[in-house]
Amino acid sequence: MRRTLILAAALLAAVAACGAPSSGGGTSALKIMAPAAPGGGWDTTSRTAEQAFKSADPNLKVEVYNVPGAGGTIGLTQLVGEKGNGNLLMTMGLVMVGAIEQNKSQVTLAETTPIAKLTEEYEIVVVPANSPFQTLQDLATAWKTDPAKVAVAGGSAGGTDHILAGLMAKAAGVDPKLVNYIAHSGGGEALNSLLGGKVAIGISGIGEFAEHVKSGKLRALGVSSPDRLESIDAPTLKEGGLDVELANWRGFVAPGGLDDAAKQSLTDLVTKMHDSAAWKDAVAKNGWIDVFQTGQPFADYLNSESARVKGIIAEMGLVS
Amino acid sequence: MDSLQLLLDGFATAFTPVNLLYALVGVTLGTLVGVLPGIGPAMTVALLLPITFNVPPASAFIMFAGIYYGGMYGGSTTSILLNTPGESSSMITALEGNKMARRGRAAQALATAAIGSFVAGTIATALLVVAAPLVVDFAISFGPEDYFALAILAFTAVSSVLSRSVVRGLASLGIGLVIGLIGIDQQTGQARLTLGIPQLLDGIDVVVVAVGLFALGEVLYVASRLRHGHPEVIPVGRAFMGRSDWARSWKPWLRGTALGFPFGALPGGGAEIPTFLSYSVEKRLAKGREFGEGAIEGVAGPEAANNASAAGTLVPLLTLGLPTSATAAILLAAFQQYGLQPGPQLFDHNPALVWGMIASLFVGNAMLLVLNLPLAPVWARVLHIPRPYLYAGILLFAALGVYALNASWVDLVVLYLLGLIGFAMRRFGLPLAPAVIGLILGPMAEIQLRRALAIGAGDATVLVTSPIAAILLTLSALILAAPLVRRILSRRKREALRT
Numbered sequence A: 001m002r003r004t005l006i007l008a009a010a011l012l013a014a015v016a017a018c019g020a021p022s023s024g025g026g027t028s029a030l031k032i033m034a035p036a037a038p039g040g041g042w043d044t045t046s047r048t049a050e051q052a053f054k055s056a057d058p059n060l061k062v063e064v065y066n067v068p069g070a071g072g073t074i075g076l077t078q079l080v081g082e083k084g085n086g087n088l089l090m091t092m093g094l095v096m097v098g099a100i101e102q103n104k105s106q107v108t109l110a111e112t113t114p115i116a117k118l119t120e121e122y123e124i125v126v127v128p129a130n131s132p133f134q135t136l137q138d139l140a141t142a143w144k145t146d147p148a149k150v151a152v153a154g155g156s157a158g159g160t161d162h163i164l165a166g167l168m169a170k171a172a173g174v175d176p177k178l179v180n181y182i183a184h185s186g187g188g189e190a191l192n193s194l195l196g197g198k199v200a201i202g203i204s205g206i207g208e209f210a211e212h213v214k215s216g217k218l219r220a221l222g223v224s225s226p227d228r229l230e231s232i233d234a235p236t237l238k239e240g241g242l243d244v245e246l247a248n249w250r251g252f253v254a255p256g257g258l259d260d261a262a263k264q265s266l267t268d269l270v271t272k273m274h275d276s277a278a279w280k281d282a283v284a285k286n287g288w289i290d291v292f293q294t295g296q297p298f299a300d301y302l303n304s305e306s307a308r309v310k311g312i313i314a315e316m317g318l319v320s
Numbered sequence B: 001m002d003s004l005q006l007l008l009d010g011f012a013t014a015f016t017p018v019n020l021l022y023a024l025v026g027v028t029l030g031t032l033v034g035v036l037p038g039i040g041p042a043m044t045v046a047l048l049l050p051i052t053f054n055v056p057p058a059s060a061f062i063m064f065a066g067i068y069y070g071g072m073y074g075g076s077t078t079s080i081l082l083n084t085p086g087e088s089s090s091m092i093t094a095l096e097g098n099k100m101a102r103r104g105r106a107a108q109a110l111a112t113a114a115i116g117s118f119v120a121g122t123i124a125t126a127l128l129v130v131a132a133p134l135v136v137d138f139a140i141s142f143g144p145e146d147y148f149a150l151a152i153l154a155f156t157a158v159s160s161v162l163s164r165s166v167v168r169g170l171a172s173l174g175i176g177l178v179i180g181l182i183g184i185d186q187q188t189g190q191a192r193l194t195l196g197i198p199q200l201l202d203g204i205d206v207v208v209v210a211v212g213l214f215a216l217g218e219v220l221y222v223a224s225r226l227r228h229g230h231p232e233v234i235p236v237g238r239a240f241m242g243r244s245d246w247a248r249s250w251k252p253w254l255r256g257t258a259l260g261f262p263f264g265a266l267p268g269g270g271a272e273i274p275t276f277l278s279y280s281v282e283k284r285l286a287k288g289r290e291f292g293e294g295a296i297e298g299v300a301g302p303e304a305a306n307n308a309s310a311a312g313t314l315v316p317l318l319t320l321g322l323p324t325s326a327t328a329a330i331l332l333a334a335f336q337q338y339g340l341q342p343g344p345q346l347f348d349h350n351p352a353l354v355w356g357m358i359a360s361l362f363v364g365n366a367m368l369l370v371l372n373l374p375l376a377p378v379w380a381r382v383l384h385i386p387r388p389y390l391y392a393g394i395l396l397f398a399a400l401g402v403y404a405l406n407a408s409w410v411d412l413v414v415l416y417l418l419g420l421i422g423f424a425m426r427r428f429g430l431p432l433a434p435a436v437i438g439l440i441l442g443p444m445a446e447i448q449l450r451r452a453l454a455i456g457a458g459d460a461t462v463l464v465t466s467p468i469a470a471i472l473l474t475l476s477a478l479i480l481a482a483p484l485v486r487r488i489l490s491r492r493k494r495e496a497l498r499t
Helices: A002-017 A041-056 A070-081 A094-102 A136-145 A160-171 A187-195 A206-214 A260-275 A277-286 A295-315 B002-014 B017-035 B041-048 B057-082 B088-102 B106-140 B144-161 B166-181 B206-224 B243-265 B272-285 B297-320 B326-337 B351-372 B375-384 B387-406 B409-427 B433-455 B467-498
Strands: A029-034 A061-066 A088-093 A112-128 A151-154 A180-183 A201-205 A218-223 A247-255 A289-294
Touching: A029 A041, A029 A070, A041 A061, A041 A088, A041 A112, A041 A247, A041 A260, A041 A277, A070 A088, A070 A094, A070 A112, A070 A247, A088 A094, A094 A160, A094 A247, A094 A295, A112 A136, A112 A160, A112 A187, A112 A206, A112 A260, A112 A295, A136 A218, A151 A160, A151 A187, A160 A180, A160 A201, A160 A295, A180 B433, A187 A201, A187 A206, A187 B106, A187 B297, A201 A206, A206 A218, A247 A260, A247 A289, A260 A277, A260 A289, A277 A289, A289 A295, B002 B017, B002 B106, B002 B351, B017 B041, B017 B057, B017 B351, B041 B057, B041 B326, B057 B088, B057 B106, B057 B297, B057 B326, B057 B351, B057 B375, B088 B106, B088 B206, B088 B272, B088 B297, B088 B433, B106 B243, B106 B297, B106 B351, B106 B375, B144 B272, B144 B433, B144 B467, B166 B409, B166 B433, B206 B387, B206 B409, B206 B433, B243 B272, B243 B297, B272 B297, B272 B433, B297 B326, B297 B351, B351 B375, B387 B409
Parallel strands: A029 A061, A029 A088, A151 A180, A151 A201
Antiparallel strands: A088 A247, A112 A201, A112 A218, A112 A247, A112 A289
């Protein structure tokens, strides 16, 4: 039993040291909530930012903790409950906007204080190498003829990939409700369906498929960015005749009820973090696109994205 | 020849003192997190990722691989001793393993698990070296209709573990299927059976169910009977495996390896299904002898299977960049953190890293054996702790592990509710295994069936036109028909004798 206790104590210590929520923290301690399990995009962004915050100001205490669940809406609920707390940031992004609609969340982003948009990643539309589709027009034609025959592989229902599928269908003149979307638990699983030739097209973040496009196992039909990207040889969706742009963006929000001074000091802190060399390095390393934006412009962006996502999710019949 | 040279270079990488130390840290940490329910290798690697940023990639991966293998082994210890599986892949081990422990054969159960894991891990790693490209082509050819057929096969194969009473077995299976339905439906994004509680939207974690039904249910049951007569005295037994234990173990080890490796490589296979299949294969081959009372075959086979599947998982990860388990997905993220993209080019561009990691798997495996074999008799003495203390400890352990999973109090409430269900199931003689099997196989069968039908645009014939699916479904039909045919044949024989 003593062995067991020692073991448990050691593990507890290990877990605590690795960033589980703890009650400590003076006035200068900043907490960053990653509303997802360790390992995902929000978690990576949070932990990268933690390092950059520390490099920008060595005296600053920063702590990341995870609140996983329900597309981030569990974390959002907790954040909203921290009204007036000026030492807390939550990493969030497009997926959360969709999850709020889909899960009929009791709280929304209107009850938070938008701080900054940090990064964007674009989506890529691919087909297996032996697919009859050579261009987006081939896809659009097949889609119009019989949407059920075009099986689309992507990530979770209502996520970025699904939203892009809906927007593309709409642009091609197909009812978004009729998209035959096959949800997978991640880019890897979707990749398997594509390589095995089980589905017609696949949609995911560029990073998930890029290597296989380069090796020739997949062919890129288009990317969801406004302009062509250096990292991959593919036309934009717009060039291909589908007037759609979509970025999987990520940023920070703080609890609601902050006065202007608290809001300003958080914004300054994040700006300093963004200007650090550590952040710039990490952005390049992860293949993110730096789209730093604070204050009113970010608040407006958040509103317009909410409206757009709400619209397409309703059109796809994803809200019961 | 070329690969052999590269593998030898890999051993040179793995055998540097620093990397040996990383491997040791990895397997030790892995064993520890495997023991604690809730914290698994995936979470451990994820939390270590930011810390290892400044460690050279080869060393970091050597450590991560150690954690992965160690976790697969550590889960079995609590399964066997306390009927408390630390990981979902060691649940089946609890069935026979805990019975063995109660008969005073805990040390043998732990030893067959340790040696079986070593044998399976070593053979599977060797297969990883030679057979990776072949296995990958096979794994990719699996479509949703094939996975559905596979789930059907698994359901039929494990029907033998349902219980002696079919009704009770089906009732337990039903409980598992219902728990599996809770959460957001993956295909449509709609919530099912969540009672408006947002924390239930992601479903109930398999680990919470396993710990609730097995561990908590056990604690409550023991507590309720504590004052009923004298507690049974657990005999001490011999410390090491005898000749007959070896004779009965080596075949299940090999069969478990053969099942586990290909399933690990399948993107939808996972570590649980091969353990179910291995258990039912061993039970059938043993013709029921001792099964249900602590048969060593029922520990040796599944333990080999779950370790072999861990090596199998590395095949699609390294050759295609395709993660097939939660831990593999985190390992993929780790590769990307170092600016490496696993896939066809990885073997050409970073041979030192890949072969160093493969070599370290062999080293880690040997370390695990050395670490765990002498500990088996020591661990076995845990059972001599007075039961009130022991079970209070389990209670604490279980709650701690489950809370660590998501730091959510809702999980704790769910855990205690499941504990009550587990208690009731024990009280009324419902077997636990079918509930867990339903929980794991049910959602898989559902999602793959719906995917297959959606891709086929509603045409149900897609389910049988794929050759793999056709073979698997035929096998299931044969398993179902076999007892019937046997009965008819024996009746004919009797009639023939009478005339």
